[in-house]
Amino acid sequence: xxxxxxxxxxxxxxxxxxxxxxxxxxxxxxxxxxxxxxxxxxxxxxxxxxxxxxxxxxxxxxxxxxxxxxxxxxxxxxxxxxxxxxxxxxxxxxxxxxxxxxxxxxxxxxxxxxxxxxxxxxxxxxxxxxxxxxxxxxxxxxxxxxxxxxxxxxxxxxxxxxxxxxxxxxxxxxxxxxxxxxxxxxxxxxxxxxxxxxxxxxxxxxxxxxxxxxxxxxxxxxxxxxxxxxxxxxxxxxxxxxxxxxxxxxxxxxxxxxxxxxxxxxxxxxxxxxxxxxxxxxxxxxxxxxxxxxxxxxxxxxxxxxxxxxxxxxxxxxxxxxxxxxxxxxxxxxxxxxxxxxxxxxxxxxxxxxxxxxxxxxxxxxxxxxxxxxxxxxxxxxxxxxxxxxxxxxxxxxxxxxxxxxxxxxxxxxxxxxxxxxxxxxxxxxxxx
Numbered sequence: 001x002x003x004x005x006x007x008x009x010x011x012x013x014x015x016x017x018x019x020x021x022x023x024x025x026x027x028x029x030x031x032x033x034x035x036x037x038x039x040x041x042x043x044x045x046x047x048x049x050x051x052x053x054x055x056x057x058x059x060x061x062x063x064x065x066x067x068x069x070x071x072x073x074x075x076x077x078x079x080x081x082x083x084x085x086x087x088x089x090x091x092x093x094x095x096x097x098x099x100x101x102x103x104x105x106x107x108x109x110x111x112x113x114x115x116x117x118x119x120x121x122x123x124x125x126x127x128x129x130x131x132x133x134x135x136x137x138x139x140x141x142x143x144x145x146x147x148x149x150x151x152x153x154x155x156x157x158x159x160x161x162x163x164x165x166x167x168x169x170x171x172x173x174x175x176x177x178x179x180x181x182x183x184x185x186x187x188x189x190x191x192x193x194x195x196x197x198x199x200x201x202x203x204x205x206x207x208x209x210x211x212x213x214x215x216x217x218x219x220x221x222x223x224x225x226x227x228x229x230x231x232x233x234x235x236x237x238x239x240x241x242x243x244x245x246x247x248x249x250x251x252x253x254x255x256x257x258x259x260x261x262x263x264x265x266x267x268x269x270x271x272x273x274x275x276x277x278x279x280x281x282x283x284x285x286x287x288x289x290x291x292x293x294x295x296x297x298x299x300x301x302x303x304x305x306x307x308x309x310x311x312x313x314x315x316x317x318x319x320x321x322x323x324x325x326x327x328x329x330x331x332x333x334x335x336x337x338x339x340x341x342x343x344x345x346x347x348x349x350x351x352x353x354x355x356x357x358x359x360x361x362x363x364x365x366x367x368x369x370x371x372x373x374x375x376x377x378x379x380x381x382x383x384x385x386x387x388x389x390x391x392x393x394x395x396x397x398x399x400x401x402x403x404x405x406x407x408x409x410x411x412x413x414x415x416x417x418x419x420x421x422x423x424x425x426x427x428x429x430x431x432x433x
Contacts, residue, residue, distance in 0.1 A: 046345040060224035075183040081109040084155035087169035091121040106178035111138045114155045117145030149252035149259040171237040172433040174281040181240045181280040191245040191272025194231045195238025200283040201432035209401045210286040212393045216380040226276035230327040236260045238282035258303025268324045285432045301412035339406035370398040
C-alpha cells in the first residue's frame, strides 16, 4: 500500500501543477487568436496522452507485481539448462561473467562459451576456465567471426539442456536468476522468459540516467506487457527459452540489428506466451560517453524498425493472433510513433510560446512532464527496491536525455527508410562487471 500512497502523492502534485498551468494558459488564451487556441488544444492533447500512457503502464505493472507476489518463490523441479555465452573480444570481462555463472544457485546446468572469432584473448580466457567447476561443466566452442546471432545458433545446436539461457558475453547474472526464471516453465504454454537488465557502472550522469531508464522506462513497459504474457522484446543480456521453441521458429536470424527483438516477435506469432521475471537479474555495462551511447541506441532503433518491417504483414492481420497484433502495434507506438510525438510536442510548444510571448509557460510545461517522469520513477524504484539516489536523474531525463534519445530514434528511422548502410558498432568495454 505504501507504493500506492507514494504514487498518489506525486500524482496529486502533478495535477496541482497542471491546474496552475491551465489557469494561466487559458487566461492568456482569452485574448488570443484562433491559432493559439488550436495550438493549446494540440499541446494539451499531447499532455493528456503522456498522462494516460504513464497511468496505463503503471496500473498494469502494479497488477503484474501483485500477481507475481502470489507465484511460487522458485521452481518446483529443476530441468537441465544450457547457458550460452557468445563472446567476441570479451577478454576483459569474460572471467567475471563466467564466475557469476559458476556461482549460480541452481543444481543442473552447463555453460557453453562460443568464441566468435575474437582477435583478443577471449578464447584463451575461456579455455583456461574450461572444465568442471562445482559440478558444472564449461564447454568452449570457437568459430570464424559470424556475428552474435551465428554464435548463439552454434551454441543452441550444441546445447544439451531442455531450456536454454542466452546472454551477452559482457553480462553478469545474479545467483537466483535461473531458479526465478525456470519456475515460469511449469506453464506449458510459456515459450520464453525475459530477464531484468540493470546497469552496473553507475559512474557518471550518463550511466546513471541509463540506470534509471532501464528501471523506469524499459522495465516498466516490460512489466506492464508481462501482465498479458506478451513481452515484445526479450533482452539480449538475459533470456530463457525452451529449446523446442528455438528449434521450432528457427533460432536467431542475422538479417536485422536487433536479433533478440526479431526472435521475440516470431515466438509470439508462433502462439507462445512470453513472461517477464524481475528477479532474474542481468547486470550490463552501459556506454559511458555520448559517442558510444549514440552508436548503441542508433543500432537498437534501426534494428527494432527492421524487425517490425520484416513482420509488417502481421500489422494488417489482427486475426488469428489478435493479442499479439495489439502488442506489436504498441511496440510500433513506443519505439517509433511516441518519440516523434514527443519531439513534435517540444518544438511545437516552444514555437507557440515564443510566437505569443508565453515564454514563462515553457518552464511550467517542462515541470509538468518532469513530475510525470518522477511519478513513474518513484513507482518503479519502489517496485524493484532500487536506489533512491537515482531519482534526481528524472529531472535531467526530461531536460536532455529523453530528447537526445528521440533525436537518435528519428534519424535512425530516416536512415533505415532510405537504406543508409551501417555496421554493428561494437561498444568499447572497460570490464566494469
